[in-house]
Amino acid sequence: MTHLDPDRLADRALGNDDPLTAAEEKHLDSCAGCRDELAQLSRIAELSRHPEELAQVPADAIWRSIQGQIASQAPAPARTEVAAKPPPSPPTVTELPRRTPRPRSWLLAAAAAVVGLIIGVGVTTVAVRDQVEVTSSTALEALPGQTGQGTAELVRDQGRPELRVQINAPLTPDRYREVWLINTDGQRMYPLGVLPDDGRATYPLPPALAGQLQGFTIVDVSIEPYDGNPAHSRESQVRGTLPT
Amino acid sequence: MIDDARLDPEAVGEHVDWRAATESELRAGFAQGDEACLQEVFRRSAPLIYTIAYRALGSSTDGEEITQEVFVSAWRARANYRAEKGSLSGWLIGIARHRIADRQRARGRDLRLVQAVTKQTDVQVQPEALPTLIDRIVLTDEIGRLPHPRGRILQLAFWEGRTYPQIAEQLDLPLGTVKSHARRALLHLRTRLAEVTS
Numbered sequence: 001m002t003h004l005d006p007d008r009l010a011d012r013a014l015g016n017d018d019p020l021t022a023a024e025e026k027h028l029d030s031c032a033g034c035r036d037e038l039a040q041l042s043r044i045a046e047l048s049r050h051p052e053e054l055a056q057v058p059a060d061a062i063w064r065s066i067q068g069q070i071a072s073q074a075p076a077p078a079r080t081e082v083a084a085k086p087p088p089s090p091p092t093v094t095e096l097p098r099r100t101p102r103p104r105s106w107l108l109a110a111a112a113a114v115v116g117l118i119i120g121v122g123v124t125t126v127a128v129r130d131q132v133e134v135t136s137s138t139a140l141e142a143l144p145g146q147t148g149q150g151t152a153e154l155v156r157d158q159g160r161p162e163l164r165v166q167i168n169a170p171l172t173p174d175r176y177r178e179v180w181l182i183n184t185d186g187q188r189m190y191p192l193g194v195l196p197d198d199g200r201a202t203y204p205l206p207p208a209l210a211g212q213l214q215g216f217t218i219v220d221v222s223i224e225p226y227d228g229n230p231a232h233s234r235e236s237q238v239r240g241t242l243p244t
Numbered sequence: 245m246i247d248d249a250r251l252d253p254e255a256v257g258e259h260v261d262w263r264a265a266t267e268s269e270l271r272a273g274f275a276q277g278d279e280a281c282l283q284e285v286f287r288r289s290a291p292l293i294y295t296i297a298y299r300a301l302g303s304s305t306d307g308e309e310i311t312q313e314v315f316v317s318a319w320r321a322r323a324n325y326r327a328e329k330g331s332l333s334g335w336l337i338g339i340a341r342h343r344i345a346d347r348q349r350a351r352g353r354d355l356r357l358v359q360a361v362t363k364q365t366d367v368q369v370q371p372e373a374l375p376t377l378i379d380r381i382v383l384t385d386e387i388g389r390l391p392h393p394r395g396r397i398l399q400l401a402f403w404e405g406r407t408y409p410q411i412a413e414q415l416d417l418p419l420g421t422v423k424s425h426a427r428r429a430l431l432h433l434r435t436r437l438a439e440v441t442s
Contacts, residue, residue, distance in 0.1 A: 010427040014401075016408070044383065044433050047376070048402045051384040055307070057294035062312050063286055069316045070279070 003027070004034045013041035132157045138240035140167055140219060146237045150199065152219040154242055157202075161210040163192060167199040167221060169237055175223045179203060180232060182218040184241075189232065195221060217242040263287075271332055275325050286315055289333045293340050295381050300344045300374055310347070314339045334440040337378060344374060378441060386436050387429075393417065394425045401426060 004024055011018055020028065028034050133156040140150040148169020155162050165179050177195040182188070192203040209216055218241050224233045262273065262284035270288075273281030293314050298307030314336055318325070325335060387398050393415055400406040400414065408426070412419040 006431055007427050010430045011423070014426055014430060016423055016427075041430060041434055044379075044437060045402075045430060047380050048383045048387060048398070048430075048433065050380055051387070051403055052295070052299060052377070052380045054291045054381070054385060054388075055295045055298050055304075057291045057311065058304075058308060059287070059290050062290065062294070062308055062315075063283065065312050066286065066315050066319075069312070070282075070319050 003031065004037075006037070009034065009038045009041055012038060013045045015045075136242050136244070138219060138242050140165075140221065140238040140240040142169070142238050143236050148238050150221070150238055152240055152242065154213070155202075161205040161207075162202050163205055163219065164202045165195060165200070165219065165221070167195070167238055169199065169221075171197060171223065175225060177237065178222050178224050178232075180220040180222060181205075181209070181213070181216040182220050183215045184217060185215060188216070189220070190216060191230070191232075212244060213242065217244055267331065271325075274332060275322055277322060282315070282319055285332055285336075289336050290315070292333060292381065292385055293336055296337065296340055296378055297344055299381065300377055301347055306347060310340060310343050313343055331439050337382075337440060341374065341378065348374075375441070379437060382437060382440050383433060386433055390429055390432070394429045397422055397425045398429045 004020075004027060008020065008024060012020060028038065135154045135156060137151055137153040140148075140152055142148045146169070148167055150165065150167025150169065152166075153164040155164055163179070163181070167177075171177060176197075177199075179192040179195050179201070181190045181192060190206060190209075192205075193201070195201050208214065218239065220232075220239045221237050222233050223235045223237050262270065262278075262281050265273065265281070265284065270281060270285055274285055290311055294307050294311045297310035297314075298304055301307065301310070318336055318339055325332075387395060387402070389395070390398060396415065397411055400411045401408070406414070408419060408422050411417075412422045415422070
């Protein structure tokens, strides 16, 4: 005999009064599959008789804290505040692009890069002071929800590439700041080091970046908790893009 | 899930009214990282997740914290979500289950500490197993979503203990129709439960 019709098993599980035929009973006795099916349906019928009403969820409050957490997650090297559409509530930063960004994201990234180029201060200004040559610089601007400003200069000190950062921005005692060079592809970044509380520091650059920065043109200053986690906290305070 | 059509992510775009989105559109939008889509997923699934956490841990504070954690970690791990593999609510419940178990273990430790300190060894009442609790909550939710008159028939039969003849009379339906709805509804519940909790 073929397996029992699910409808028949459902009837049996529901305790309907259409009894199984002798042939059906016989099949059930010998078929583990149908018995298992019946057991599952019977269990569901039994559990369904003991409802557990959904509780009233304080949805608004929970959603706000979720938003707060996911908004402070990622630096937005490719989609900066100038390019992104206005967020519903001010996030501290926007998202890192996904692994396979859509064309739209790349458009935004390109737009951001262009804007970065325009707002970049002192395009390829070359100043010589004490054999320190400033090859490019940018203003550092506060991200949405943050305050502060500053400058970043790419310099050559006796031929060695360095990044000079100077910012003026508030900081609470339970946090420190770190300086990063982020690639315009939004996927890669180098930590340059801790920024002292006075907001001024000079960092040697990895040698391979000395020439064209290899796309690592976004200077990002993050606020870091003392959690021993070497990754970017996803909370950026100020940011700017060096003109290339 | 019945509908496993995979949408072209581009087709989902940024102009979708997520409130009207189908489950498969939501899955695609979520995997794609659309925050407005996350909000809609939250709107639809938060009551379920919250109720599970609240009932399992017996505390509204824990319920709120777990709910928040579940959606934040789901969002962070969205690259791991495979839309073709299962329902979003099932995935969220899976995350919730781990978080709840973590807290229950931590509480067990606390309790053993207290018992050790106070030399009190009373056996505590064994709470309902988490999988059973989750199934009951999911089933209640699903019965509430059944279309009329199927949902009403099941509520009368399961929750109010009516017989099928009584239900047939109350809803003015043929007895055979009532039984057929009940049967179909049970099979549907079985399918949904498998999708959500497997």
